[in-house]
Amino acid sequence: MFAEKCLQGVKKCYQYSDGGPHFRNQQLVYALLRKDKPLIPNIEFVINFCEPYHGKGVVDSLFGKYEIELEKNLDEDGINLIVDLKDQLRHLTFVDSIKSKSNSNGHEVI
Known part of the structure; x- marks a missing residue:
């Protein structure tokens, strides 16, 4: 990888x-x-x-947000390449940082 x-x-x-x-x-x-x-x-x-199975940690929240936004915004072809997934996650992160007016919500997706 x-x-x-x-x-x-x-x-x-x-x-x-x-x-x-x-x-x-x-x-x-x-x-x-x-x-x-x-x-x-x-x-x-x-x-x-972090604590298993509670679903309330920062990581659970972030990936839950990714999942919801991807389901709402993907076209019917979905994502077929890891590069496409990276681009989609970068876009979601960028939009989230603008909505929250906080640069701390933005992070690199590699």
């Missing part, structure tokens, strides 16, 4: 998880956080867990 042109130059990757059992793979977490033998060289991973 990090070899893709759109992700070249990424130095840090933030992973957010609700901590559900299907996300608590100790081997994956260990592999991503190892400094002596990195799974993906030159990428620093920051792994964040």
